[in-house]
Amino acid sequence: MLTIEQLQKSFTIHHLQKTFPALQNISLHVAEGGFLGIVGKSGSGKSTILKSIYRTYEPQEGRILFESKAFGTIDLLQATPRQIVYLRKHEIGYVSQFLNVMPRTTALELVTQSLLDVGVAQEEAISRAEQALRHFDLDEKLWNSYPNNFSGGEKLRLNIACAVVKEPRLLLLDEPTASLDQASKLKVRESIEKLKAQGTTLIGIFHDLEFMEGLCDDVFTMTKYVEKEVLA
Numbered sequence: 001m002l003t004i005e006q007l008q009k010s011f012t013i014h015h016l017q018k019t020f021p022a023l024q025n026i027s028l029h030v031a032e033g034g035f036l037g038i039v040g041k042s043g044s045g046k047s048t049i050l051k052s053i054y055r056t057y058e059p060q061e062g063r064i065l066f067e068s069k070a071f072g073t074i075d076l077l078q079a080t081p082r083q084i085v086y087l088r089k090h091e092i093g094y095v096s097q098f099l100n101v102m103p104r105t106t107a108l109e110l111v112t113q114s115l116l117d118v119g120v121a122q123e124e125a126i127s128r129a130e131q132a133l134r135h136f137d138l139d140e141k142l143w144n145s146y147p148n149n150f151s152g153g154e155k156l157r158l159n160i161a162c163a164v165v166k167e168p169r170l171l172l173l174d175e176p177t178a179s180l181d182q183a184s185k186l187k188v189r190e191s192i193e194k195l196k197a198q199g200t201t202l203i204g205i206f207h208d209l210e211f212m213e214g215l216c217d218d219v220f221t222m223t224k225y226v227e228k229e230v231l232a
């Protein structure tokens with residue numbers, strides 16, 4: 001489903017006029033329906049890998065080959081912005097600890113909209129959105145409120161509902177359970193297990209290794225390339 005070959009990414013800090021390596025020669029593979037866990041020290045580049053797959057970041061070298069339903073095998077680093085927008089809507093989901101709130105959009109509207117975006121009819125979209133919010137225990141009183149005032153955990157559960165409701169083929173999880181209590185974590189785990197059973201391919205970063213136990217088919221361990229070695 002996804003093969004990364006020799007990925008390299010560095011960041012240039014302009015005011016320091018220096019470039020720092022974040023990823024050096026990363027190669028990995030995730031089979032269709034598999035769950036790859038990424039572990040490693042803070043700052044070793046775990047999030048940078050996920051953000052490169054989602055094309056939030058543009059690595060300087062390497063290939064990220066994705067088996068797309070719409071485009072066949074596609075190198076995500078070479079994909080056009082239009083293709084990336086399509087893939088984000090239909091095939092690749094990304095969940096982090098942070099919610100992208102839209103102005104004057106309620107929680108229910110936000111989840112419904114992500115289904116309308118992929119062509120689900122209005123009535124079904126609302127019903128599936130409600131199911132997802134219920135599943136992730138978002139208090140019904142909040143469904144018609146604006147999420148900018150939600151607590152961290154509430155925002156996160158809404159974020160997960162938005163991504164998961166579309167049943168993407170590849171789901172990227174960037175420490176989505178970081179600020180959740182045990183009961184909410186179990187809900188997330190339940191959902192991940194369900195998605196896995198449905199054949200969704202997953203790549204996830206979790207600090208809580210206990211949470212990952214029994215979920216991952218494979219673990220990729222990041223080693224910090226160099227301690228802040230300056231390239232230029």
Ligand SMILES: Nc1ncnc2c1ncn2[C@@H]1O[C@H](COP(=O)(O)OP(=O)(O)OP(=O)(O)O)[C@@H](O)[C@H]1O
Nearest residue numbers: 011012021022040041042043044045046047048049
């Ligand atoms: N937008 C950015 N600009 C500059 N440097 C960045 C940027 N994003 C990440 N980095 C740097 O790249 C390195 C890898 O960061 P990354 O967030 O991928 O690590 P991580 O393994 O996910 O860390 P953590 O477990 O603490 O979240 C770090 O040294 C970080 O400071």
